[in-house]
Amino acid sequence: MKDLDGQVAVVTGAASGIGKSIAVRLAEAGASVVVCDRNGEAAKEASASLPSIGTSKHYSVAVDVTNKQQVQASVEAIIAESGTIDILVNNAGVSTMNRIENLTEEEWDFNFNVNAKGVFLFTQAVFPHMKSRKKGKIINTASMAGKRGVPLLAHYAASKWAVIGFTKSAAIEMAPYGITVNCVCPGFVKTSMQERELSWEAELRGMTPEEVKEEYVRLTPLGRIQEPEDVAKAVWFLATDEAGFITGEALDVTGGAHLL
Numbered sequence: 001m002k003d004l005d006g007q008v009a010v011v012t013g014a015a016s017g018i019g020k021s022i023a024v025r026l027a028e029a030g031a032s033v034v035v036c037d038r039n040g041e042a043a044k045e046a047s048a049s050l051p052s053i054g055t056s057k058h059y060s061v062a063v064d065v066t067n068k069q070q071v072q073a074s075v076e077a078i079i080a081e082s083g084t085i086d087i088l089v090n091n092a093g094v095s096t097m098n099r100i101e102n103l104t105e106e107e108w109d110f111n112f113n114v115n116a117k118g119v120f121l122f123t124q125a126v127f128p129h130m131k132s133r134k135k136g137k138i139i140n141t142a143s144m145a146g147k148r149g150v151p152l153l154a155h156y157a158a159s160k161w162a163v164i165g166f167t168k169s170a171a172i173e174m175a176p177y178g179i180t181v182n183c184v185c186p187g188f189v190k191t192s193m194q195e196r197e198l199s200w201e202a203e204l205r206g207m208t209p210e211e212v213k214e215e216y217v218r219l220t221p222l223g224r225i226q227e228p229e230d231v232a233k234a235v236w237f238l239a240t241d242e243a244g245f246i247t248g249e250a251l252d253v254t255g256g257a258h259l260l
């Protein structure tokens, strides 16, 4: 369905995992996609692999979402190159795992800087442009961990609660300008982040990574590990005009894992 024909979508953390899948889905819907990631080489490769539909034109930008100057310069360069930004997907994120008693200040700052501050910086940089056009869709990747407590991930969970709080607040502030702000809350998604988490969790809990993975499946009522595409489809829906009257929502995309 080419319902994003002619639109420009900026996706952060789009060089791999969920972000890459979102970039593919939006490109399939006809959007021109700007693949933003701190890994410039991987971003270039991801952008080159996107399907081109009609007049859509994809490219990549190397940017660290925690760096205000880089974010500002990237947004200005994208508007100069593409003429506009219709959709912003703040997806870049990181995680580490630790018990609170061993958690370092560096881990706390690392998680908060990318997961929460990065969302704020990109949103703030894009807002004046969307405000002047009285149009825009902002979608943030939060997490199932942004709505509940998660042992070994207190710092990560706190950073994702921050994303949901920011999303709901921005939705109210930006509504007068025709901008919707929503987030998606994925569960256990098969990405490189999950691969890292499986081995950390296994070590911290004295299990094997396979046993941890089996537990993730048991904790998912729909009975399988989630694919990045499951999240991408929800982001695509929120980016279309079909979702035009939805704002401030934190949509669970977990196969039911958030219910347990």
Ligand SMILES: NC(=O)c1ccc[n+]([C@@H]2O[C@H](COP(=O)([O-])OP(=O)(O)OC[C@H]3O[C@@H](n4cnc5c(N)ncnc54)[C@H](O)[C@@H]3O)[C@@H](O)[C@H]2O)c1
Pocket (backbone or CB within 6 Å): 012, 013, 014, 015, 016, 017, 018, 019, 036, 037, 038, 039, 063, 064, 065, 066, 091, 092, 093, 094, 095, 114, 118, 141, 142, 143, 144, 185, 186, 187, 188, 189, 190, 191, 192, 193, 194
């Ligand atoms: N995998 C899961 O189970 C899961 C579950 C819930 C939420 N999430 C969230 O989904 C999002 C994507 O995660 P993923 O699983 O695809 O992880 P991933 O590690 O596969 O991909 C994350 C991408 O973000 C980029 N990135 C990291 N820090 C950055 C920075 N400072 N600036 C720019 N780019 C940066 C990385 O280079 C990478 O390409 C994250 O926000 C994550 O918290 C993931």
